[in-house]
Amino acid sequence: MPGSLRDASLNRQLLELAAEQMKGEAELVIFDEIEDLPLFNAELETDPPDPSVARWVQALQEADAVLIASPEYNGSITAALKNALDWASRPNDDAPLDGHLVAVMGASPSSRGAAGGQQVTREVAERIGAEVLDAELLVGRAPKVIEDGDLVDHELQGQLEALVGALLKATAKRLGTDGPS
Numbered sequence: 001m002p003g004s005l006r007d008a009s010l011n012r013q014l015l016e017l018a019a020e021q022m023k024g025e026a027e028l029v030i031f032d033e034i035e036d037l038p039l040f041n042a043e044l045e046t047d048p049p050d051p052s053v054a055r056w057v058q059a060l061q062e063a064d065a066v067l068i069a070s071p072e073y074n075g076s077i078t079a080a081l082k083n084a085l086d087w088a089s090r091p092n093d094d095a096p097l098d099g100h101l102v103a104v105m106g107a108s109p110s111s112r113g114a115a116g117g118q119q120v121t122r123e124v125a126e127r128i129g130a131e132v133l134d135a136e137l138l139v140g141r142a143p144k145v146i147e148d149g150d151l152v153d154h155e156l157q158g159q160l161e162a163l164v165g166a167l168l169k170a171t172a173k174r175l176g177t178d179g180p181s
């Protein structure tokens with residue numbers, strides 16, 4: 001899921017690179033509707049006013065794992081991502097994100113690679129009950145290292161491969177499809 005709404009989002013491009021990296025081992029479905037999700041309102045929780053909420057819940061229920069790529073906005077996560085996570089946290093006793101495996105990555109123009117935003121994403125997802133992978137990917141100087149949808153920095157490319165590999169491995173372990181140990 002991208003935390004940015006921009007068509008040209010660098011974080012969205014990062015997700016597309018992760019999808020390529022899966023090389024047919026898994027399918028990465030990008031949930032493109034976070035901008036359609038209404039602002040969370042507890043009074044509307046049982047009967048959400050927009051079908052995008054049901055589609056978001058269904059996407060999470062069908063996913064074996066969730067990969068979040070988000071920019072950092074003012075030291076935190078984007079409002080759109082927080083809103084999507086709030087919907088994913090309800091109802092409290094059956095939250096769609098609860099128990100899910102989550103991996104986090106992010107891109108920003110600064111050298112910190114959206115580190116602060118990733119930390120907040122991690123904390124919110126864990127609060128909801130997700131298991132968040134320790135591995136993460138911080139893509140700093142993103143407009144320079146993501147060129148026409150390619151990651152041109154070899155070290156970062158290796159880190160992306162490592163993150164995707166760790167996510168696939170952890171997912172296979174949960175599904176019991178990782179073969180004999």
Ligand SMILES: Cc1cc2nc3c(=O)[nH]c(=O)nc-3n(C[C@H](O)[C@H](O)[C@H](O)COP(=O)(O)O)c2cc1C
Nearest residue numbers: 004006009010011012071072073074075108109110
């Ligand atoms: C409202 C706003 C706040 C931002 N705050 C931060 C920030 O705290 N740290 C940072 O590294 N970049 C910050 N940025 C820059 C974004 O990281 C940059 O625009 C990034 O490319 C957005 O991600 P995207 O390309 O996926 O849309 C901010 C941008 C906006 C619009």
